[in-house]
Structures are given as structure tokens and as C-alpha cells.
Amino acid sequence: MNNTLSVYCLGACDSVPTQQSSKVPVGNLESLPAEPGEVLILALSPEQQDQTLRAFHRLHRFWSWRIYVVEPSDLSAVLSDGQWEEERCLGELEKHRAKLPLIHNPDEVDPLLGWLWLDSGRSLIPVKDGSDASLYVYPLLESIHPDLESPYRYLMSELNRELLGTEQLVDRIRVCGGCQGGHLNYLDVCPFCHELDIESSQSLHCFTCGYVGEQGEFLRSGRLECPKCLTPLRHIGVDYDRPIETHRCNSCNQKFAQADTRVSCFSCGQKNEIHDLIVRKIHQYKIGYQGGHSIRYGHRLTTPELMLKGKVDAAFFNSLLVWSNKLARRTKQQHLLMGLYLPGLADYGKLYGEARMFALTEQIAYRLNGLFRETDVCCQVRNELLLVLMPYAARESLPVLQSKIETLAAMIEEDDFRLQVFAWGLPDDTLADDAANWIQSRLTQVYAS
Ligand SMILES: [Zn+2]
Ligand SMILES: [Zn+2]
Ligand SMILES: [Zn+2]
Known part of the structure; x- marks a missing residue:
């Protein structure tokens, strides 16, 4: 054993500045050793780097490692420990390694919980993704557990069991009551026939004869004049006023003051009322109290409850x-x-x-x-x-x-x-x-x- 610390490098290793540690270049993730608590530094093109970060977590065997990048890429903030600066990073590594002996049984640790627990600065961070129906994705969760049908429900179950805990609230979104998709279109529709072909219309009400009609009918050479009784309308509130119905439906011709809102879902086509939508809070997560406890003192495996309708105690x-x-x-x-x-x-x-x-x-x-x-x-x-x-x-x-x-x-x-x-x-x-x-x-x- 020599005294200098070894750090593994993948990519352009020459660009990784080191003075107190010695670099060990590797060609791919597979050639890294099985030891826990090591360090990998990535010096790759942004695209390759994001792919490698995903693969690093997907392999599960590196949850007890630290990983740094030389240059940031799209996912480096959510999948790595940040940019490599030797002095600071070696300090972090020392704290990290001091926690390893506290783990009850490394073979039983869930890689996500283990990763989060080893460094209190790490979080499970949501990222906006317009191409995903749920609008937000958790790249770290999806890299580690790619089989989850609903990452959101998985997170809720982990949260209920206090394996994870919430950090800050990032966003609050509304999703479809049918498919829980977030791609929604809010439509103003007629409150009588629920058709969407409505337009705003401005009507006037003549006080002299009581006639109500579209504003256009009252215009005579730039002035307002009642088309029925020909009285000039000069002062609002004295000669005339505006009815509160400011919309008209082209399907059923009804006039109304306020349109109804319907929300149609781009993913499943369901037409939701506003109150059918599900409000979903998007949080950033950290290790929860029970999560930390299970890593330090062992974890009793429990089967999750089946979420069935008509279920009673x-x-x-x-x-x-x-x-x-x-x-x-x-x-x-x-x-x-x-x-x-x-x-x-x-x-x-x-x-x-x-x-x-x-x-x-x-x-x-x-x-x-x-x-x-x-x-x-x-x-x-x-x-x-x-x-x-x-x-x-x-x-x-x-x-x-x-x-x-x-x-x-x-x-x-x-x-x-x-x-x-x-x-x-x-x-x-x-x-x-x-x-x-x-x-x-x-x-x-x-x-x-
Ligand atoms: Zn839907
Ligand atoms: Zn209508
Ligand atoms: Zn009139």
C-alpha cells in the first residue's frame, strides 16, 4: 500500500487535475473494482457523460462510491457529486468512508437509500421533462429502478414508510384524473351545452326602450344610438348600461357571463372537470428517518399492501x-x-x-x-x-x-x-x-x- 490515494478516471484523464491523489485510468465501468467507497471521475463529452452517469447508477454496485465530473453536463447535478476539485472532494471522501463501517449489512441495502444516506448533501431531485406524460422525472430513481411502472406511487410508498423524507417543494401540478398524465388542455366551454365554440360579445342595454343588442348594432357614424328607438346613448349608467353576459355560444346561441372550464387530457382523451384533476406535489427527497435506521440497524422486509378498491380492515x-x-x-x-x-x-x-x-x-x-x-x-x-x-x-x-x-x-x-x-x-x-x-x-x- 502506498500513501497516495487512488482515484479512478474515465475519459480524458489528462484533464483531471490531481496533486495529492494518483489517477487510475479505466476504459469502462465494467473494469472498475468491486471495492466499496471508491471515487470515479468522469471527463467525457456531455452526452457520453450523462449516459455513463445513468449506467453507473443502473449497475447498483457503485452505490457506496462517489462520482465527480470535470465539466458539468445536463444530468451531472442530479446524478453525480458535482465538479471535481481535489482538495474539497478528498475531504468529502474521508467523511464518506467514515460512514461505511456503520452499515449493518451492505448486501441488503437498497442502492437508492444507500446512496442518499452516505452523504446528507445528496438528494433525489426532480427534473422537468416535457416528453414524459407525468411532466417531472427523477433521473436517479429511474436509473436505479428502471422497472417501476409508476415512479410517483413508488415514491409515495417510500415516503409513507419514512424510508424517504421530503425536502423542498419544487412544484405543484395538476394531472388527469383518468391516466395521471400532465399534458392537459384547459378549455372554456358554454355552460349550457358544453360546446367550445364560444366568443366574447359586448352587448348594450338601452334604458329608454329596454332593447338589448350587440354593441355593433348601436354604432351610428361613430356614435352610440339605439337601433330601436333611435335615442342617442351618451352616458353609461344614465342612458344605457352593459349586461353582465359577455359571452355567446355559437352552438346554442345562449348568452352568459362566465364560461365553464373543461380540461381535456392529451394522453388519454378524458374530459375532466377542474375538480376531477389530481393535485400532485413535486418534491425533492432525501433519506428518511426509517431509511437511515434500516441502513444502520438492518431492515425487515415487508410486502407492500395491495391497493384494492372495496378493501376493508x-x-x-x-x-x-x-x-x-x-x-x-x-x-x-x-x-x-x-x-x-x-x-x-x-x-x-x-x-x-x-x-x-x-x-x-x-x-x-x-x-x-x-x-x-x-x-x-x-x-x-x-x-x-x-x-x-x-x-x-x-x-x-x-x-x-x-x-x-x-x-x-x-x-x-x-x-x-x-x-x-x-x-x-x-x-x-x-x-x-x-x-x-x-x-x-x-x-x-x-x-x-
Ligand atoms: Zn388522461
Ligand atoms: Zn352552448
Ligand atoms: Zn332604445
Whole structure:
């Protein structure tokens, strides 16, 4: 070991000023060593540099490194530690390395959380992107977790669990209630027929005869004169006034004072009312309290909850089950209780990381939501087990449902994903007032399978 510190350089290494450290030129990211807490300096053309910065984060194995650039590029402010100045950067490296031994288990650290935690000056920064339907993108998040279907929902879930925390509010945008796209067109429309062919029109009201008409009709050789009673209109408020209706619709000819606003979405075509739009806050994020805690003391993997419509808590579900059973017995109707078992969901998380597990549960929820009726009620009794109460569904409808669910399971694009379906008909004579116990005994059947 020599005493000078080594820093890795990619690109025009001669342009990297060093005095106290020695440069190690490398040809590409793949030839960098596996050691944690090293430094890479990029001296590349702006375009190449941004590509390399993205690849650096995508590779996951460099989350414990520092990366600097010689010249700034578009993404260097959000994906690197800034410009290389040897003295300052070596000082930062020293602090950085002092934190490495505090990490509980480097193999379990989420690369995004690890990156943010190692330097309190680092943030997850949003960047405006007009080509993206959501208007803002997080290049760091998207480089590290490119599989996320909705980075926004992922961030909300990380924020709820305090793995991330908010820094400053960057913007507040409105997105489409249908597809959450941000490319919106605000239209003034007629409040009567909702057509958009409206124009502003200025009318006058003659006090002498009460006639109301377009301003143009009152113009006579540069003066205002009522076209009906021919009275000259000299003073507003004395001879005439202007009605408050200042718009006219070319479709239905109604006059009105204020147009309605409709918002049409360029992405999905939905016509939104203003109150249908979703207000979304765009924040800059930093490591959250639980995020830091999990890095220092280890992290218990939890499967994210399925976001399903008609979802209720276990206590409510149990009482509903007892009630429906009694009702079914009295009215001789049939209900169906369905169990959806997703074995291996937690193992999936361990295997592929939380970001991919989150993407999978989102996919499952999305497909299931398309299957359930408005009146179905569901409850996630365990992380990997979902119960659905389908009122007025007979056992005979089960084969149809089952095949729908099998199609759905096949559509989910994951090889390691399995979904098993169980069903029980109501009324059931063994179900009395203790639904929790009754469910428990059904579940032994699920887990034994
Ligand atoms: Zn839309
Ligand atoms: Zn109209
Ligand atoms: Zn008149």
C-alpha cells in the first residue's frame, strides 16, 4: 500500500487535475473494482457523460462510491457529486468512508437509500421533462429502478414508510384524473351545452326602450344610438348600461357571463372537470428517518399492501361475513367467499428487491381491480392472502371467475409469480358469530395445499 490515494478516471484523464491523489485510468465501468467507497471521475463529452452517469447508477454496485465530473453536463447535478476539485472532494471522501463501517449489512441495502444516506448533501431531485406524460422525472430513481411502472406511487410508498423524507417543494401540478398524465388542455366551454365554440360579445342595454343588442348594432357614424328607438346613448349608467353576459355560444346561441372550464387530457382523451384533476406535489427527497435506521440497524422486509378498491380492515370484514351468512340463510341467497393466495410474494422481494416487488403488487392490484364488482368487499388478511366477499354470486359462477383469474395470473409478466384461488359458498352452517376462527380453519386448507 502506498500513501497516495487512488482515484479512478474515465475519459480524458489528462484533464483531471490531481496533486495529492494518483489517477487510475479505466476504459469502462465494467473494469472498475468491486471495492466499496471508491471515487470515479468522469471527463467525457456531455452526452457520453450523462449516459455513463445513468449506467453507473443502473449497475447498483457503485452505490457506496462517489462520482465527480470535470465539466458539468445536463444530468451531472442530479446524478453525480458535482465538479471535481481535489482538495474539497478528498475531504468529502474521508467523511464518506467514515460512514461505511456503520452499515449493518451492505448486501441488503437498497442502492437508492444507500446512496442518499452516505452523504446528507445528496438528494433525489426532480427534473422537468416535457416528453414524459407525468411532466417531472427523477433521473436517479429511474436509473436505479428502471422497472417501476409508476415512479410517483413508488415514491409515495417510500415516503409513507419514512424510508424517504421530503425536502423542498419544487412544484405543484395538476394531472388527469383518468391516466395521471400532465399534458392537459384547459378549455372554456358554454355552460349550457358544453360546446367550445364560444366568443366574447359586448352587448348594450338601452334604458329608454329596454332593447338589448350587440354593441355593433348601436354604432351610428361613430356614435352610440339605439337601433330601436333611435335615442342617442351618451352616458353609461344614465342612458344605457352593459349586461353582465359577455359571452355567446355559437352552438346554442345562449348568452352568459362566465364560461365553464373543461380540461381535456392529451394522453388519454378524458374530459375532466377542474375538480376531477389530481393535485400532485413535486418534491425533492432525501433519506428518511426509517431509511437511515434500516441502513444502520438492518431492515425487515415487508410486502407492500395491495391497493384494492372495496378493501376493508379485518374486524369489519369479519362482522360483514357473519352478517352476510345470516342474511344468506334467511333469504336463501348465495354469496361467495374467495381466497386469493400468493405464495412466494415475500421471497420474490428478497430475490429481486423491494422496488420490483412493489411493481409486482401494483400489477396484481391493477388486474384484480378490473375483475371485482363495485359491491365486492375484500380484505388482505395476510401479506400473501386476500379474501374477497362477493355478495349474490353463486358457486356456479366460480368456474367463470376462476378462469378469469387464471388468465389474469398469466398476464402478469413474472415467471416466479403464482396465484392460487380457493372458494367457499355462503351460507355455511359452521359459521356462527366467530368469523375469525372460522376463517382460520378455512386457511389451514389453503396453507396445506
Ligand atoms: Zn388522461
Ligand atoms: Zn352552448
Ligand atoms: Zn332604445
